[in-house]
Amino acid sequence: MRPDKRLNNQLRPVKITPHFLDYPLGSVLIEFGNTKVLCSVSVEEGLPKWIKEEHGWVTAEYSMLPAAGPDRMQREVSRGKIGGRTHEIQRLIGRAFRSVIDLNLIGPRTIWVDCDVLQADGGTRTASITGGFTALLIAVHKLMDKGVLTQNPVKQNLAAVSVGIVDGEVLLDLNYEEDSSAEVDMNVVMTGSGELVEVQGTAEGKPFSKDTCIALIDYAHAGIKELLKLQNEIVGK
C-alpha cells in the first residue's frame, strides 16, 4: 500500500485551473497532489538569432520558487547561472512540445512556455509538460480566433507522467517520498494516439531489465490516457 493509500496504477488527484493569470495568452495552474506548477504561454514576434530557417520556434523555461520544497533553495540567479538539473528539464519540456507542433505553421514567432513550480512534491517535470501543453492549446486557440494563426499547428495532443520501481513494484505518478527511494525512475511523454515522444528511464540504485522497462511504459500509458482526457475537458474540445 502506498503512503497515500493509492493503488500502484493510480494517479494523485489532478486538477487543472485554466486562466490562472490575466496577461499571458494561455495560463494554467496544474496540481498533481501537492505538486503545483504555474504554466504560462506567451508569444513573441521574432525568432532566436541562431534559427536560420523560416519556421517558428517553441521553447520552455522551468524554475522552482525558493520555498517550493521542504528546505529553502537558493535562487539560481543568485549563483548567476542556470543549474544543470534545470537545463536538463527545460530542454526536455521544449523538445516534447516541438515534437507535436508544426513549426512551419507558427510563422516567424517564438512561443514561450514558462513552467514555474510553486510547490514541489515529485513529478514537477511531467506536470510541467502536461500543464504547459494545456496552456499551449488555450493559447493556440486564441491565436487562431484572432487570425494570427490560420492553420492549427498542433499535430497531436501531449501529456506526460512519471513512473518508477519502488521496493520492486511498478508505481504510477510518484510523489517526492516515493521518488526518493525509487530504484528506477522513468518519465514518459506520449501523444493522444498513444505513441511515445520521450522515454527517459534511469536506474537510481539498481539496473533494470527490458521487461521492467516495458511494464513501466505500460503503466505510464494508462496514466497519460487519463491526463489527456482531463486536458480535453479543460480545453473544451
Add this chain to the structure above:
Amino acid sequence: MRPDKRLNNQLRPVKITPHFLDYPLGSVLIEFGNTKVLCSVSVEEGLPKWIKEEHGWVTAEYSMLPAAGPDRMQREVSRGKIGGRTHEIQRLIGRAFRSVIDLNLIGPRTIWVDCDVLQADGGTRTASITGGFTALLIAVHKLMDKGVLTQNPVKQNLAAVSVGIVDGEVLLDLNYEEDSSAEVDMNVVMTGSGELVEVQGTAEGKPFSKDTCIALIDYAHAGIKELLKLQNEIVGK
C-alpha cells in the same frame, strides 16, 4: 474619477490568503486588485558570512515571473545577474522588515522572505512588504509555539502602500496604468503606531513641493491603517 471608479483615497480590493504553500514556515498570497504576490518565509540556521556580530538576520528576495505583466519579461537568471530594479526593491523590503525586528532576539538564524510576483498591476513592492510581513508574523508565531524563539522579536507591525500624483491629484494605491502616467510616485512604509519607516518619493515628470509631500504621506497613512487592520485579522491577533 479613476479608471476603476475608485475614490482618490480608496485602496483596491485587498485580499490576503494565508498558508498558500505547505512547506515554508509562513506563506501568504496577497492581492491588491490584479497585483498578486506570493510571499514565503523560511528560516535557515546560520548567518551570512559578512555578519560578525551575534545577532540574527532578516533578508528579502523579490522576483517577477516572466508572464507577470502584459509583455513577457526575460528571466534575470538568463542574463546571469539580478537587475538594478530588483536589487533596489529587495533592499527596500529587507530594510523595512529589519527596522521593526529585534535581531538580537532571533539568534544566529537567517529569516528569508521571498516575494514572488505572479501578476503585476502596480504596487508590487508595497504589496510585497505588506504580504511578506504578514507571512513573517505567521512564521514568528510558529517559531514561538515551537519554542525556537522564546521572546517575540517583532517590535511593531508594518505595512506599506504606494501613493502618487496623477493629473495634479493625490491618489492612493496606484495601479499600473495610473503609475505609468504619475507625475510623482511615492512608496511609504509605516508601523502600527503610525510612524514612518521608509519614505521614497520620486518626481517622475515634475518636481513637487513640500506640501505635496505631506499630502502624499497623509494619504498613505490612511491606507496603511486599513492594511494593518486586515493584517491583524489574518494573523488572528
Add this chain to the structure above:
Amino acid sequence: MRPDKRLNNQLRPVKITPHFLDYPLGSVLIEFGNTKVLCSVSVEEGLPKWIKEEHGWVTAEYSMLPAAGPDRMQREVSRGKIGGRTHEIQRLIGRAFRSVIDLNLIGPRTIWVDCDVLQADGGTRTASITGGFTALLIAVHKLMDKGVLTQNPVKQNLAAVSVGIVDGEVLLDLNYEEDSSAEVDMNVVMTGSGELVEVQGTAEGKPFSKDTCIALIDYAHAGIKELLKLQNEIVGK
C-alpha cells in the same frame, strides 16, 4: 556639538574643482569634507537598445575605488557583478538628472555621468548628484557652444544633500561617523526653484514621525540652497 564642531545645520567645507580631467566633455572633482568624488560627463551618439522613442537619454554610473574607505573593498568586477548598493545609488543619480533634463532636446544621444568615489566619508551619493550635475552643466554649455545642441535641455538646476537624526537631533550633511549612528537617514534632491525631485528617508534604528520628516526636508532645503549657489559660481552663470 558635532565631532567636527559644525552646527547642526552646517555643511562641511564644499569644494568643486572644474575641468579636473582633460578628455571628458565636463568634469569636476567635488569634495564635501573628506568625501571626494570625481564626476565626468561623456556624450555618446546612439541610444540604449531598449529605448524605442526618439528622445535622448541621460544615465549615471557610480563606483568606489577599493581604497576609498578605511578598509579596502573588493572591486565589484572581481565578483563579476554590480552590487545591490551600487545599483540603488546609480539608479537614484540617473533618475534625478532625467527629472530636470528635457530628453527631447538631446537628440539621439546618450549622456553618461560617471561618478567615481576617490574617498568616502559619508554622503557620496548626494555629492555625486551635486558634482555630477555641475559637470553636466559644463558639458551642456560646451555642446551648445559647438552647436551640437541648439536648445538648452536643462529645465532647472539640481543639487542634493543628506540629512539625518543622530541622538534625536536633526543634522545636515552627515559624515561617515554620524551616518553610522544615525537613527534616520534621508537623501534629498531639490531643484533651483526649491521643489523636490527625490526624497528617500529611512529609519535605520527607530521609526520617525511625519513632523520629523518635515524638519529633515527643511534642513536639506537650506543646505541645497548653498550648494546651488556654489554650483552657479563654478559654472559661471
Add this chain to the structure above:
Amino acid sequence: MRPDKRLNNQLRPVKITPHFLDYPLGSVLIEFGNTKVLCSVSVEEGLPKWIKEEHGWVTAEYSMLPAAGPDRMQREVSRGKIGGRTHEIQRLIGRAFRSVIDLNLIGPRTIWVDCDVLQADGGTRTASITGGFTALLIAVHKLMDKGVLTQNPVKQNLAAVSVGIVDGEVLLDLNYEEDSSAEVDMNVVMTGSGELVEVQGTAEGKPFSKDTCIALIDYAHAGIKELLKLQNEIVGK
C-alpha cells in the same frame, strides 16, 4: 545501405587507446569511426560541499574542442557558462557511472572523469560513457594496486551506444549524418549483465510505438555486448 556501407546492426570501427596521457590515473582515447573522445580519470581527496554523507563521489565533465565539428563552435567559457546540452550530457555520464560504483567503497574522495571531444561525428555522449568507464577501470585498478582502495567499488561493467530510426529502419551507432536525419534517437547504457542503466529515447520528428522502443533496445543490447568485450580486452581482465 548506410552511407559508410555498414549493416544496420553494425558498429563503426571502435578503437580504444589506453594510457594516452601521462599524468591522469587512467586515460583513454576512444574512437567510434571519426568520433574521437579523450577520457581522463583523476582522483581528488575530499568531496563536494553539498555531500553530507560519508560516501565518495564520481562525477563527469564533458566538453567539445572548438574545432571538433564541421563549423567552429565558440568555447563555452567565452560565453561565461556551461550550455544546456553540455549540462544534460555530463549529468547523464556521471549518473551512469554512479549506478555501478559502490560509493561507500571509495572513501571521502571525488573521482573526476573528463571527457573531451577532439572530433565529433555522432555518438559523443555514448563514446564518452564507454571510454570514460574504461579509463575508470584502469584508474580503479591502479588505486587498488597502490592500496588506496582495499575493495573494488565497481559492481558491474558498463558501456553505451546510440541507436535510432532513419527512414523507418532501426540503425545501430549513428554517425552525424544519420543522426541529423533520424526520426527517433535513443541512447542506451547497459551493464555487463545486460541490464539497463539508462534509456533515453526521443522522437526527433515522429512519435514512435512501444514496439519500436523494444526493437531499439535490442539493437543497442547487441552493440553494447561487443563494446564490453573490447573494453575487457583493453583493461586486461
Add this chain to the structure above:
Amino acid sequence: MRPDKRLNNQLRPVKITPHFLDYPLGSVLIEFGNTKVLCSVSVEEGLPKWIKEEHGWVTAEYSMLPAAGPDRMQREVSRGKIGGRTHEIQRLIGRAFRSVIDLNLIGPRTIWVDCDVLQADGGTRTASITGGFTALLIAVHKLMDKGVLTQNPVKQNLAAVSVGIVDGEVLLDLNYEEDSSAEVDMNVVMTGSGELVEVQGTAEGKPFSKDTCIALIDYAHAGIKELLKLQNEIVGK
C-alpha cells in the same frame, strides 16, 4: 647536466603531426617532449564587431584540458571566466601571428587559431605559437588553392621557444621541472629572417643583467632556427 641529459642549448625532441583532425582547415599536434598541444585553424566569414576597418583578423584561443598536468585543474568555464594566465597567453599568441600576417590580404574574415594543451610539461605557450603557426600555414595554402585568398598574406614564417636561467646557467626549451626553479624565464618569438617579434623576459627570483638578456636571446635564436626548419619540412615548402 639537465635532468633529461640534454645539453643546455638542446631542444627536447620536437614532433609535429599535421592533419591531426579532419574538420578544421589546418590542424597540427605539436609535441615538445611531453608537452602536447593540439592546434587547429578555422576560418569564419565576418569580423569582430569592434573592427571598423576593412582588413581581416587573426586571433588565438588557448586552453588546457583539466588532466593536462600532474594535478587536475578546474575547467575555466566552471568558474565562469577566463583566467588571467590564459588571457595573457592567448593575447601573446594572437599578437605574434598578426605581426607577420598582412591583414589586408585576408579580406573580411576571422582566422581562429585554437591551441588546446592536451599535456603540459613546460613551454606550452611557445609550442602553441610554433604549432599554431604551422597549422596556419597549412590553412593558408588550402585557402589559396581554393581561391578564397588570391595573395599569400604570410609575410614571414614564425616560431617561438622558451629560454631561462637555472642555477646561473642559460638553458634552451625548459621543461616543467626546470621552469619551476628558473631564476629568469623568457619567451622569444622570432621570424624566419631572425628578427624579434616578441621578447618577454621575467625575473622569477633574481633580477638579471642586460648581458644575460642578450645571451638568452641568442640561445632562443638558435633553437628557433631548428623549429623553423622542421616547420618548413612539414608544410612542404
Add this chain to the structure above:
Amino acid sequence: MRPDKRLNNQLRPVKITPHFLDYPLGSVLIEFGNTKVLCSVSVEEGLPKWIKEEHGWVTAEYSMLPAAGPDRMQREVSRGKIGGRTHEIQRLIGRAFRSVIDLNLIGPRTIWVDCDVLQADGGTRTASITGGFTALLIAVHKLMDKGVLTQNPVKQNLAAVSVGIVDGEVLLDLNYEEDSSAEVDMNVVMTGSGELVEVQGTAEGKPFSKDTCIALIDYAHAGIKELLKLQNEIVGK
C-alpha cells in the same frame, strides 16, 4: 622632433604627489605628462586560499576610469568580467613588485596595490609600477614604524618606463599619439642596481633586430635612473 618638443631620450614631466588619499597605508598620484594614475596600498591580514606556504603575498589591481581617455570606455563590471588587457597588465605589475620583495618577511598578510588610471595618455602600466612602488615604499615604512614588520622586506627599489621605435627612431616614454604609431613597443622594469626585472618588447608593425632590442633597453635604463631618483626624493630616503 617629438610632437611635444621632447628629445628622444627625454621623459615627460613626471610628478609624484604622495599621501593623495587619507585611508590607505600608502598612496600616491603619479603623473607622466597627461597620464595620471592613483596608486594606493592596503594591507589585509590573511592570504589568498591557493597559497599553501607560510610567506606573505603582494598583488596588484589595475583599472581605468571610463572617462580616462578620448572616448568613454565601458566599465569592465558592466560586462561582468575583467578584460584580457587588464589581466595582462595587473599580472605584470604584481609580478614586478614580488620580484624585489622578500615575501617571507611580510608574514601571513596580503599587500594590495591598486592602480586606478584617472587619465590615460600612454605608459599607464609603467606609471602604475613606478607610482605603485612608491606607495608601497611609503606603506612599508609605516608598517615598520608601527612594528607590524620588523625587517624591511624591500630588497631593491623598482621603477618602469616604456620605450619604442617610431619612424625608425628609439624614443623614451611614449605618449598615446606616439604609442599608436610605434613599430615596436617595449616596457622595461628595472631595479635600483640597474638590473632587469621584466622586459616586454612587441613588434607592433615590424619585427626588430637584437641590436634594436639592446638600444631600447639602454634608453629605458637611462629613464628609469631618473625615476628612481625622484622616487627616493619623495620617499625621503
